[in-house]
Amino acid sequence: MEPSDPKKEIAGRLFDSGSSRFQPGTIRCLGDRVLAFDADGNQTVSAPLGSVQIDPPVRGMPWRVRFPNGQAFESNGPTGFDMLFGREAGRVKRFHGLTPMRWTALILASLALPFVLWFGYPIAADNVARAVPVSLDRSIGQSTFRELDGAVFDKSELPSARKAKMRAIFTEILRASDLAPGRARLVFRKSDYFGANAFALPDGTVVMLDDLVALAESDDEIAGVLAHEVAHIRERHSMRQVVRAAGISVLALLILGDGSSFAEEIAAMGAGIVQFSYNREFETEADLASAQIMRKLGRDPNAMIALLRRVYKDCGESCEETSILSTHPGLRDRLETVSGGE
């Protein structure tokens, strides 16, 4: 028998192979072997260190050692294993329990994460969106247009001379916008549901509604809106929005998958606010591009805002200011964007 070194011995319960029957026992580590002894000091098992399964305790639990033959050892207390197994115990213990230093680092990292995500996530999502083929934008846009056309759009009642003039302006804008030829088209519709509005669909369809045309007092106002919509298409804002929204859902699913329903509701609200901010970012981007195109054509970039003010004339001060719950920036900020701060 080995001379027992009391310092390198842990007392506990020794279970028979695959059985709930146990007796008091001890284990020791000799070289790279783990040995277990019963109360009388007889060796009951010996196994290489690499073949035993060491389960470190979660706070207050005993250490458990499982031998390949089905025998198991359970320590009387949670201490002593570092001494017995040295590095091996440290390796399995690493993540259980943290020093104050590591707690601090962890809390700081958690606090820093929102900032990393806030700035890094849009860039990452845009890279994903760039990899999506444009044909997908087309099919989504076409099906959306078909749905809207059947449900809320009526035939435009504008005189054909007016339409022809706007088509000419549109062609002019397309040329100035560096958009691939054939990537965008202009259609006229009337809609009681949307009223005075204009949209860009991801397939390149720009929809101009009669009520908006009726409110316009100059060609520059129409041109500014068309340039804004063309910019949405050129920058693929719809697809980028879809990818960003999908990514946020996946992130929320990963981080809060096990969370409570209350945390999920808070997260959904937060995600909504983030989506609004992305939308405002895209609108600002489109306004900037519109102003650039308008200057290139020698037109007035600010004219579009005058038209929008007429559209929102009943709304007053609340449409002038940007809020975290609005999809578009406030008119005052948009004017500043298109005028380039002049």
Place this chain on the structure above:
Amino acid sequence: MDGSIQTTTPSERRLKFVFTGQSKDYFLICLRTFLLAVVTLGIYDAWGTVERRRYLLGHTKLDGHGFDYHARPITILIGRLIAVAAIVGYNVMAYFQPGFMSGFLSMAFIFGMPWLVIRALRFQLRNTSYRNVRFDFVEDYSRAFKAFILAPILIPLSLCLAWPWVQRVGARFIADNMRFGDRAFSLDMRLWKVYLVFFSAIACGIAAIVIGVLMNGSFSEAWTVTAPLQVLISDAQPMVIPVGSIICTVVVIFLIAVCFTVYKAAFRNAVLNGVTLAGGHRFSSTIPIIRYGFTLCGIWFLASISIGLLIPWATIWSKRLQTNYLVMVAAGSLDEFKSHGEDGGNAAATELGSLEGITDGLLGGTF
């Protein structure tokens, strides 16, 4: 074997289950695992889940021995990634083929759900041990289909009257297929007591709603606050907050939750009192159902208004309430349990364990 001698003698021992977990310890574990999950974008939560479950099981003690949980976090992580991929894939498909996918989902749910439940049960039980012996679950798809898909059809058909009966079908399926080592569990439970509580709970719930509606009428006009805050930019009108109605609604919902919890506790008592483990072992659960209902709902109400900070505390309290009223009536010693099969109890269950949530709900009455 002294075990075989003892099973023939009627020397019954009452062994109390004890829960020794501490709120402070569990809070620190939850906080650390949550923060690590956040900085790793959710990856670490697989490790956190194992650690939290090991803490809760390890501090559930019977006869001086704790339970343990052996699932490998990497297995849970892979399972979750597959689940996330399936959800993402489903959403992408549903975007393009909405009609087909909704049909596909309902078929997948009907035929896949029983399979997922038995796989998840097996994963959880195989990874749970007590005194060096593992639990296990015998897969039986056709019985699972009957218990979880066919039987519940009776609930709407019977205007919910069949609910306790349907629940018993599920509980019996789980108990009959559950193993501890090479020993089988079985369930023989009487329903009349459960039905008594069931009808009382429904009556109390309806009474709470009626009183709530009556109170609401007298409260709502006297107790309103006009909020000057403007939530939507387009909507410049001030918001009117009916404080009286909100309080009334919260109280009614709380009382309904209490009724439901009281019923669940009664069902739990009935299941555990009817479970036997081969070898003559019985169990006895004597949760005081009404006190339990109010305490548990109160704890979880506080937890839910604390933005999750009190959830660890509420979990520990719930476990304490559930565990400390449970007793095992052992026919002799607990020494004679043997692991099932030739694996010596060390077999790593390699099945994917992505569905812990489902089993938590189903196994609530077992541990």
